[in-house]
Amino acid sequence: MSKPSELTRSLLQQLGVDPALYTGGNLAVHSPIDGSVIGQLHTQTVAQVQQSIDQAHAAYLAWRDVPAPQRGELVRLLGEELRAEKQALGQLVALEAGKILTEGLGEVQEMIDICDFAVGLSRQLYGLTIASERPGHRMMETWHPLGVVGVITAFNFPVAVWAWNAALALVAGNAVVWKPSEKTPLTALATQALFARALKRFGADRSDGAALAHLNQLVLGDRTLGEVVVDSPKVALVSATGSTRMGREVGPRVAQRFGRVLLELGGNNAVIVTPSADLDLALRGIAFAAAGTAGQRCTTTRRLIVHHSVKQQLLERLKAAYAKLPIGSPLQEGVLVGPLIDKASFEAFEKALASARAEGGQVFGGERVDADKAPGAYYVRPAIVEMPAQSETVRHETFAPILYVLGYDSLEEAIALQNDVPQGLSSAIFTTDLREAERFLSASGSDCGIANVNIGTSGAEIGGAFGGEKETGGGRESGSDAWKAYMRRATNTVNYSRELPLAQGVKFDI
Ligand code: NAD
Numbered sequence: 001m002s003k004p005s006e007l008t009r010s011l012l013q014q015l016g017v018d019p020a021l022y023t024g025g026n027l028a029v030h031s032p033i034d035g036s037v038i039g040q041l042h043t044q045t046v047a048q049v050q051q052s053i054d055q056a057h058a059a060y061l062a063w064r065d066v067p068a069p070q071r072g073e074l075v076r077l078l079g080e081e082l083r084a085e086k087q088a089l090g091q092l093v094a095l096e097a098g099k100i101l102t103e104g105l106g107e108v109q110e111m112i113d114i115c116d117f118a119v120g121l122s123r124q125l126y127g128l129t130i131a132s133e134r135p136g137h138r139m140m141e142t143w144h145p146l147g148v149v150g151v152i153t154a155f156n157f158p159v160a161v162w163a164w165n166a167a168l169a170l171v172a173g174n175a176v177v178w179k180p181s182e183k184t185p186l187t188a189l190a191t192q193a194l195f196a197r198a199l200k201r202f203g204a205d206r207s208d209g210a211a212l213a214h215l216n217q218l219v220l221g222d223r224t225l226g227e228v229v230v231d232s233p234k235v236a237l238v239s240a241t242g243s244t245r246m247g248r249e250v251g252p253r254v255a256q257r258f259g260r261v262l263l264e265l266g267g268n269n270a271v272i273v274t275p276s277a278d279l280d281l282a283l284r285g286i287a288f289a290a291a292g293t294a295g296q297r298c299t300t301t302r303r304l305i306v307h308h309s310v311k312q313q314l315l316e317r318l319k320a321a322y323a324k325l326p327i328g329s330p331l332q333e334g335v336l337v338g339p340l341i342d343k344a345s346f347e348a349f350e351k352a353l354a355s356a357r358a359e360g361g362q363v364f365g366g367e368r369v370d371a372d373k374a375p376g377a378y379y380v381r382p383a384i385v386e387m388p389a390q391s392e393t394v395r396h397e398t399f400a401p402i403l404y405v406l407g408y409d410s411l412e413e414a415i416a417l418q419n420d421v422p423q424g425l426s427s428a429i430f431t432t433d434l435r436e437a438e439r440f441l442s443a444s445g446s447d448c449g450i451a452n453v454n455i456g457t458s459g460a461e462i463g464g465a466f467g468g469e470k471e472t473g474g475g476r477e478s479g480s481d482a483w484k485a486y487m488r489r490a491t492n493t494v495n496y497s498r499e500l501p502l503a504q505g506v507k508f509d510i
Helices: 004-014 046-063 068-084 086-097 101-121 160-171 185-203 223-231 244-256 279-295 308-324 343-358 411-419 434-441 482-486
Strands: 027-030 037-041 137-145 148-152 175-179 216-218 235-241 260-264 269-273 301-307 362-364 383-386 402-408 426-430 450-453 487-495
Touching: 004 037, 004 086, 004 185, 027 185, 037 185, 046 148, 046 175, 046 216, 046 223, 068 086, 068 101, 068 160, 068 185, 086 101, 086 185, 101 160, 148 160, 148 223, 160 175, 160 185, 160 235, 160 482, 175 223, 185 216, 223 235, 223 244, 235 244, 235 482, 244 260, 269 279, 269 411, 279 301, 279 308, 279 402, 279 426, 301 308, 301 411, 308 383, 308 402, 343 362, 343 383, 343 402, 402 411, 411 434, 426 434, 434 450, 482 487
Parallel strands: 148 175, 148 235, 175 216, 235 260, 269 301, 269 426, 301 402, 383 402, 426 450
Antiparallel strands: 027 037, 137 487, 362 383
């Protein structure tokens, strides 16, 4: 098999990325597969980022007047480009983010799916008509583009999160400024190259083609450049995906200038398993959601809350499954668990396991794997930790494959445990009892943005709104009516009579 650096170079070439962009620069990009350097990126200056935002703003001024179904055509072309290069981009995701290939391809499929969704949406974007209290009057809502949308993304979904935001933002009539994670800028360069292909085809016969050249701008560098996007008054909406720490900084800064913010932050997702659960199903659902993507999804199952009557049985089966999990290079056929993103992530994993032990936790798994074969990479066996209580360590999101296990007696207790964490992203219950399922989904059940029955906490489809409550940030992206976050609503009252009656019976005769 070729080395990650060689494979990366040939994929970037295939995807049409100019080699000057990723050679000889100041930011070394590492593949988590073996820790080797796969690119030397040129980061930008603050002045360049400010110029990019200005250019995006100019593109927005032209784009907002393009009819929405035509805007949808650009996104349709982007979907075509993604379909044509799904294999290459999916492989690049595996190389740069360390996801197993099927998940890398799944990430690109998610981009295609949201493009399809957005194309349909471009012929809708509808408002209401509203009954007016005044004769000869009509009320309605219209939805207009917002301006420039700043999209800040995390390393673990290096390209899909951009697509969730950009596909909707573009059909809504906005321009985009994208600040990808500094850990995964190569997949961003590749995505930008595919977007450029779509834009070229779209703009070829258009008189405004040149004005639209800057519809999606890339910001390459670390968080200080993200801060430029956050603070710019020309950025109407900042959609930021990442840690709660990041959201805590970004939220107030954007609020300070009365900008809009959409936050998609950390999760601490639980699965409840009740006595009536189909344990075969639960086992598979939990294993994928807890150990898949090496525990590096915002929706990863981090807590298992299982009824005492089935706890031992389920735990034994889970441990047996974990002991056999194929761990290794994500490009290798059959591997299910790839590497952690970097050394810092491995250290956080070890630190959390040490604290859990100190709090009385019993750890299964959790050891480093293949350190001799790949000393620069961090592969670990996912850990299962039986905890005596929901301690501070359990309540904290450690972005690594640790599944804390807690027992319960009553469903009320299980739901209270599930909700008693600062985060509120995803949750699930495994049960065949209708009353238990409905109770879990009710107003006094799970307090999360996502609540599932008989499937795990991860692997959402794009048709639903995605996001969570509390420290997860409250934002919603992707399907349902999430598009409204990318537009501004105007309420219009039209008088088609010859009178001028005032609302609420107010008189003002002159
Ligand atoms: P991170 O917070 O370290 O970085 C995310 C992005 O924010 C990066 O592009 C980074 O450069 C930027 N950033 C950091 N501080 C900033 C600041 N002050 N101003 C502007 N930009 C700033 O997160 P990460 O390690 O890349 O990703 C893992 C985290 O992301 C986990 O907590 C995970 O749960 C979360 N996540 C959430 C979702 C979701 O949809 N809720 C999805 C994916 C990941």
